[in-house]
Amino acid sequence: MHKSLVERDQSCIWHPFTAQTLAPPPLPVKRAKGTKIILEDGTEIIDAVSSWWVNIHGHGNEELAETLKQQALDLDHIIFAGFTHEPAVKLAEQLIPQLRGDLSRVFFSDNGSTANEIAIKMIIQYFYNKGIHTRKKVIAFEGAYHGDTFGALSMADRSPFSKPFEDYLFDVDFLPFPTEDNWEEVRTRMETLCQTEEYCAFIFEPLVQGASGMRMYKSEWLDELMGIAHNHGTLCIADEVMTGFYRTGELFATHHLKNNTPDIITMSKALTGGIMPLSLTICTNEIYNAYLTDDVLKTFFHGHSFTGNPLACAVASKSLEMLLSEERQAQIKNIVASHKAFKEKIKSTPFCKSVRQTGTILAIEYDSEKETSYFNSIKDELYKYFLSENVLLRPLGNVVYINTTYTITEEELEKVYAVIEKVFSKGISHVQNKISELT
Numbered sequence: 001m002h003k004s005l006v007e008r009d010q011s012c013i014w015h016p017f018t019a020q021t022l023a024p025p026p027l028p029v030k031r032a033k034g035t036k037i038i039l040e041d042g043t044e045i046i047d048a049v050s051s052w053w054v055n056i057h058g059h060g061n062e063e064l065a066e067t068l069k070q071q072a073l074d075l076d077h078i079i080f081a082g083f084t085h086e087p088a089v090k091l092a093e094q095l096i097p098q099l100r101g102d103l104s105r106v107f108f109s110d111n112g113s114t115a116n117e118i119a120i121k122m123i124i125q126y127f128y129n130k131g132i133h134t135r136k137k138v139i140a141f142e143g144a145y146h147g148d149t150f151g152a153l154s155m156a157d158r159s160p161f162s163k164p165f166e167d168y169l170f171d172v173d174f175l176p177f178p179t180e181d182n183w184e185e186v187r188t189r190m191e192t193l194c195q196t197e198e199y200c201a202f203i204f205e206p207l208v209q210g211a212s213g214m215r216m217y218k219s220e221w222l223d224e225l226m227g228i229a230h231n232h233g234t235l236c237i238a239d240e241v242m243t244g245f246y247r248t249g250e251l252f253a254t255h256h257l258k259n260n261t262p263d264i265i266t267m268s269k270a271l272t273g274g275i276m277p278l279s280l281t282i283c284t285n286e287i288y289n290a291y292l293t294d295d296v297l298k299t300f301f302h303g304h305s306f307t308g309n310p311l312a313c314a315v316a317s318k319s320l321e322m323l324l325s326e327e328r329q330a331q332i333k334n335i336v337a338s339h340k341a342f343k344e345k346i347k348s349t350p351f352c353k354s355v356r357q358t359g360t361i362l363a364i365e366y367d368s369e370k371e372t373s374y375f376n377s378i379k380d381e382l383y384k385y386f387l388s389e390n391v392l393l394r395p396l397g398n399v400v401y402i403n404t405t406y407t408i409t410e411e412e413l414e415k416v417y418a419v420i421e422k423v424f425s426k427g428i429s430h431v432q433n434k435i436s437e438l439t
C-alpha cells in the first residue's frame with residue numbers, strides 16, 4: 001500500500017508547538033510561490049502570517065534562490081573560528097551603518113532564541129570581565145517571549161508552556177506591561193529596581209510583544225524605561241527578532257525612539273527574507289571592549305557549528321538590499337495605509353473588541369465571552385474557519401493578526417480582509433457550517 005505524505009509524517013515526525021494527539025493532521029504542502037502555499041491537492045492558501053513571521057519577499061523568490069545557488073557553488077559552509085569569508089563581512093558592513101548608536105560588533109547564530117541567549121551571556125560576562133560581581137539580575141516585561149531555549153525561556157514570562165521547566169529557569173523580575181492606566185506605576189517600579197544597581201540587563205520586544213498577542217505599547221514609554229536603565233548602569237537588549245525589518249514601519253522598532261539606543265540588538269526571522277535560518281546579536285564597542293584582553297579566560301566561549309553560515313549570510317545581504325529598494329518600500333507603505341483603512345472598517349463590526357496597528361502589523365481582538373488564553377478554543381475555531389476560506393491566519397488566543405509578506409498583492413490582501421470581516425461581522429458560530437464541511 002502506498003502511504004500518503006501525511007500518514008508517513010504521522011508515524012515519524014514531531015511538530016513544533018503542536019499537541020500531537022489533539023491537533024488535526026498537518027496539511028501536505030507541495031510548493032509555495034509569492035504569498036501562496038500550494039497543497040498536494042492543488043489548494044492555494046494565502047500565507048497571511050508569512051510562515052511564522054519570517055517571509056517578507058514572498059516564497060520562491062528568484063533573486064534569493066539565485067543568490068543561494070551561486071553561494072552554494074562558491075562556498076557552502078566553513079568553520080568560522082580561525083576563518084572568515086565575504087558573505088559574513090559584507091552582511092555586517094551593510095547592516096552596521098543602518099543601526100543607531102554605537103552598535104558595531106556582529107556575532108552570528110541561527111535562530112532568535114540563541115541570538116537572545118548570546119545577548120544575555122555577553123552581558124553577564126561583560127560585567128564578569130570587568131570584575132563587577134554585583135549585577136546578576138535581569139528585568140523583562142510581563143508577557144514577554146524571547147524563545148524556547150533555557151536562557152531565553154527564563155527571560156520570557158512564565159506561562160503554561162514553561163511550567164514543566166520552572167525549577168530550572170533563572171529568576172527574572174518582570175515589569176507590568178505598560179498601558180495608559182498603569183504607566184506611572186511601571187515607571188516607578190523600573191526606577192525602584194534599577195536604583196538597587198543589581199541588574200545587568202533589561203530585555204524587551206520593542207513596541208510590539210509578538211507571541212503574547214501582538215500587544216503594542218508607546219515608543220515614548222520604552223524610551224523612558226531605557227533611559228532609567230542607562231542612568232543606573234543597566235544594559236538594554238532590544239529583541240528585534242520579530243519587530244525588525246520594517247514590521248513596525250521602520251527598519252527596526254527601536255528606530256522609533258528619540259533618546260535611547262540599545263546596547264545589544266538581536267535579529268532573526270525576516271533577516272534572510274525568511275528563507276534561511278540565521279540570527280545576529282550585535283553589541284556596542286563598550287561591551288566588545290570588555291573582551292579585549294590577553295587573559296584567555298575572558299574570551300567569549302560561545303559558538304555553533306553553523307555560526308556565520310555563508311549561504312544564510314549571502315541570502316541575508318541580498319534580502320536587505322531588496323528590502324531597501326524603492327519597490328519594496330512602496331509596498332510596505334501601501335500595506336501600512338491599507339491596514340489603516342481596514343482598521344476603521346473592522347472597528348465597528350459587532351465582534352471586534354479592539355483593534356490596533358503598528359506599521360505592517362494589524363491585530364484585531366475577537367470579542368468572545370470566554371476567557372482570553374492561548375488554549376481558548378476560539379483560537380482553534382477561528383484558525384479552522386480561515387483555513388476553510390483558504391487563508392492562513394493563526395490567532396494568538398482571541399487575537400487575529402496579519403503579519404504578511406510585503407509582496408502580497410492587493411487582491412490577496414483584500415481577500416484576507418474579507419474573510420476577517422466576515423467572521424467579525426457574523427460571529428464564528430454563523431460561519432461554522434463551512435468548517436464542518438471541511439472536517
Ligand SMILES: *Cc1c(COP(=O)(O)O)cnc(C)c1O
Nearest residue numbers: 111112113145146147210241242
Ligand atoms: C520568534 C521569536 C523568538 C525566537 O526565535 P526562534 O527563531 O523561534 O528561536 C525570540 N524573540 C521574539 C520576539 C520572537 O518573536
